[in-house]
Amino acid sequence: MFSxxxxxxxxxxxxxxxxxxxxxxxxxxxxxxxxxxxxxxLRAQSFAGHALADISSAGGSAALLFGLPPxxxxxxxxxLAASGMEVVGSRQIRxxxxxxxxxxxxxxxxxxxxxxxxxxxxxxSNAANMVMFGSMxxxxxxxxxxxxxxxxxxxxxxxxxxxPLLLIAIDPDIAAIRGLNVRLIGLLYxxxxxxxxxxxxxxxxxILSTALxxxxxxxxxxxxxxxxxAMVIASVIAxxxxxxxxxxxxxxxxxxxxxxWPVSFFIVAIIFLAYLASGRxxxxxxxxxAMAG
Amino acid sequence: MLSVDSLSxxxxxxxxxxxxxxxxxxGSFCGLIGTNGSGxxxxxxxxxxxxxxxxxxxxxxxxxxxxxxxKIQLDPFMPLRxxxxxxxxxxxxxxxxxxxxxxxxxxxxxxxxxVGAAEFANRxxxxxxxxxxxxxxxxxxxxxxxxLLLLDEPLANLDIRSxxxxxxxxxxxxxxxKITVLVSxxxxxxxxxxxxxxxxxxxxxxxxxxxxxxxxxxVLSSLYGYHIDVxxxxxxxxxxxAVGAEPRTTEMAHGPVHVTSIP
Numbered sequence: 001m002f003s004x005x006x007x008x009x010x011x012x013x014x015x016x017x018x019x020x021x022x023x024x025x026x027x028x029x030x031x032x033x034x035x036x037x038x039x040x041x042l043r044a045q046s047f048a049g050h051a052l053a054d055i056s057s058a059g060g061s062a063a064l065l066f067g068l069p070p071x072x073x074x075x076x077x078x079x080l081a082a083s084g085m086e087v088v089g090s091r092q093i094r095x096x097x098x099x100x101x102x103x104x105x106x107x108x109x110x111x112x113x114x115x116x117x118x119x120x121x122x123x124x125s126n127a128a129n130m131v132m133f134g135s136m137x138x139x140x141x142x143x144x145x146x147x148x149x150x151x152x153x154x155x156x157x158x159x160x161x162x163x164p165l166l167l168i169a170i171d172p173d174i175a176a177i178r179g180l181n182v183r184l185i186g187l188l189y190x191x192x193x194x195x196x197x198x199x200x201x202x203x204x205x206x207i208l209s210t211a212l213x214x215x216x217x218x219x220x221x222x223x224x225x226x227x228x229x230a231m232v233i234a235s236v237i238a239x240x241x242x243x244x245x246x247x248x249x250x251x252x253x254x255x256x257x258x259x260x261w262p263v264s265f266f267i268v269a270i271i272f273l274a275y276l277a278s279g280r281x282x283x284x285x286x287x288x289x290a291m292a293g
Numbered sequence: 294m295l296s297v298d299s300l301s302x303x304x305x306x307x308x309x310x311x312x313x314x315x316x317x318x319x320g321s322f323c324g325l326i327g328t329n330g331s332g333x334x335x336x337x338x339x340x341x342x343x344x345x346x347x348x349x350x351x352x353x354x355x356x357x358x359x360x361x362x363x364k365i366q367l368d369p370f371m372p373l374r375x376x377x378x379x380x381x382x383x384x385x386x387x388x389x390x391x392x393x394x395x396x397x398x399x400x401x402x403x404x405x406x407x408v409g410a411a412e413f414a415n416r417x418x419x420x421x422x423x424x425x426x427x428x429x430x431x432x433x434x435x436x437x438x439x440x441l442l443l444l445d446e447p448l449a450n451l452d453i454r455s456x457x458x459x460x461x462x463x464x465x466x467x468x469x470x471k472i473t474v475l476v477s478x479x480x481x482x483x484x485x486x487x488x489x490x491x492x493x494x495x496x497x498x499x500x501x502x503x504x505x506x507x508x509x510x511x512v513l514s515s516l517y518g519y520h521i522d523v524x525x526x527x528x529x530x531x532x533x534x535a536v537g538a539e540p541r542t543t544e545m546a547h548g549p550v551h552v553t554s555i556p
Contacts, residue, residue, distance in 0.1 A: 042371060160388050167385030169371070170378060170433075171362045177341050178386035221372040225417045228390070230372040 013250055022136045022203075022246050022263070024144050028151035029199035030212060030238035035158050035231045036196040037217030037238075039189065042169040042227070048085060048190070050210040051100040053197040055081040055107030057206035060131040061114035065122060071143055074201050075150065078194035081107055086187040111206075134205035136246065136263045147199060154195040161188060166227060203242075204264040212238060215271035222278040241270035294319050295340065295441055295473055300349035302332070302339050308497055309335045313349070315492050315501035317475065319440065322467045324484040325477040327494035333477040334363060336494065337443050340475075356440030361430045363445035363477075369419035375429045376401050376414040382433035404436040408462055424455025428462065435466070442466070444476045448483060456483050463487070481508070485530050508532060 013019055040049045059077025063070045081103055088099055111131070118127035130138070164185050168175045172182045193213075200209035220234035245267035252261035300313040309332040317323050327333050338344045340351050341360055367373075379401045384391060391397070405411045410428045413421055418429060427447050434442060444463070448456045464487040466472050478484060481491070491507045493500040495516045500507050507513075508530060513521040522533050 038372070042368075044368075159390055162390045163381065163385050163387055166373070166377075167381050170367070170373075170381065170385075173338070173341075173343060173362050174360060174433075175386065176343060177358070177360055180386050221370050224372050225374050225415070226377065227372050 013247065016250075017141060018137045018139075019246065019250060021139050021141050021144050023243060025139055025147045025199070026136060026203045026242040026246060027239055028148050029196075029203045030216075030242040031235045032151045032154045032196045033200045033209070033212040034216045034220070034234035034238035036154065036193055037213045037215075038221065038227060038231050038234055039158070039161075039165050039169075040193060040213060041217045041221060043165070043189070045096070045193070046210070046214050047097050048100045049193055049197060049213045051104035051107070052078050052081055052085075052190075052194050053201050053206050053209040053213070054104055054111075056194070056198050056201045057131045058107050058110040058114060059198075060201060060206065061111055061118055061127060064118045064127050064131070065114055069140070069143060069146070070202050071147055071150070071198065074198035074206075075195065077107070078198045078201075079191055082190035082194040083187065086183070086190050130205075131201075132205050132207045133262060134201075134203055134208065134264045136203050136249070139202070143202075147202070150195055151199060154192050154199075157188060157192040157195075161185060161192070162227075165189060204245075204267050208264045208268050211268040211271050212242070215268070215275055216241070219271075219275045219278040223281070237271065237274050241267050241274070244270050294352075294354035295321075295475065296352040297336075297340070298350050298352075300336070300339065300351065301347045302335055302344060303347055310339070310346075310494075310499075311497040313492075313494075313499040315490075315499065317473050317490055319354075319473055320467060320471040321473050321490045322464060322488045323473070323475045323490035323492060324481055324488040325475055325492045325494065326479070326481040326484075327477075328479055331494040332497060333479075333494060334445055336492075337445050337475070337477060340443060353441055357437060359434030359437070359439040359442040361427070361434050361442070361444040361447055364449065367419045367421075367426060369417075371417070371419045373418050374415050375410060375418045375421065375425075376405060378418050378429050379404055379414075379432045379436055382436040400436060404432045407466075408432045408435075422455065423451050424458055427451065427455070427459050431459075431462065431466075435472070439472070441473045442475070444474070446477055446479070448476075448478055448480075460484060460487055482529075482531055504530075 037049070040046055056074045056078035059073035059075070060070050061073070062068075062077070063073025085099055085103055115128050115131065164175065164180050167178065167180065168182055168185060176182050196213060197209050200212040204212060216234040216237040217230070219237055220230040224230040224233055245263050248266040249261055249263035295317040297313055297315050300310055301308070302310040313336065325333050325336065335344065339346050340353065341358060380391070380397060383397060383400060402411070402414075405414045408428045408431055410425065410432055413425055418426065421429065431444070447459055451459065460483055463474050463476065467474050476484060476488075485504065485508070488504060491501065491504050493507055493513070493516055496518070498516065500512055500516050508523055510521055510523045513523065513532065519534070524531050524533065
């Protein structure tokens, strides 16, 4: 019979270098995405986050083509797109979404070109799957340290911009009157967001990275009334989902020999279940309040 | 104190304000009245320094400006308590995460009590009613103790009871703290019992003065370009467009400003 405790402690899971890399990079991507995700939900920029992640796939596929580290490709393209969105962007949510949509379409077109070239000109026959749905267990160990530094940079930016981003979320005009450069802070936030989506795109894939960005944050803000605690809860959910997903994907090699299940599937499934549970608990709390009142 | 002299503001192809003049002494409660699109928000944004005037100048004196913007829509799921919103009024412009501070907490508690919001201070701000959210936004604007408070349509979308509560709160602040308050609204009637100054905007032009000077049939009819009645009902003054009133398309509607102050 399968025993999770024995499985974890026995030689295998924790003695596998691919698992070490996946836990480290996946964990850092999870924490950064969770914290940035709370700001993303507060600023109603979920679509921009999704667009940046998809656009970063152009960088990931270009990196495969030119033999560059995937992190460099994902990050460079996400940052370029973030800067572009801010340059032509607007404070109006509707207009912001239009700009994101236009940039997203252009980015995916470039991705399609690079993926075609990857398959036809290199040996990366699995390029589309790796870029779009992640390659957690095939990440190079030398990627780990740069990825952790990039994660630390993103977290430092979140700490620095914490109060201005909250004030702008209430009303950009109030922030401007108080002397904040709303546009500059918006750009810095988008660059931080691009780090988060690049890290998560590298781990669970460009398409699914939105789940790591939005899911834990959306769940946490249902459970918390304070931004700081929402970020802690979101981080716990994201780490649990990522590490749990890695564990289940690793274990799945033993369920169906030689055919492990994709780690991205498990991560997004756990996040989705957590979100459903948060809806149920908040609905129950609302019902109790209504009955008490 | 607030002084607006010969202020003109426009956008390409649209002159919004033309030669607006008024002066509010400290402790004034002034209604900035006008129809939708008359330039109220443009005037407030110019006073706040968010828009640059084409001509004229604005003087706000010392002590800073508090501002309550129009149509704040706080998401019901926004993870911010009412007290967090007020605290951001103190230091939301600073970088970094706020550290626990007894003086900051005291300032927030004191402000919440002054606006009658202590009882819902720890509730999620998006869960509060429209009137309660306005109280919180007023506390947010006042927590740094500015001498001038500007509010853009704070009564819009509020029920009758909330309108009365917000007006009573603003009146109390003016009386007790000698703050100058400028409130924009498209309907002056709820404000008439408490305001002592009025700035009326219509078609880019302005009339200003005391309520008695401005709220007269002849002045308002001249400003709007069609007949306006000022009537008294149970001791209250009501401003209504006369039944069947047709806009008077005289030179007043398109020509230069003739009425900028009332003798």
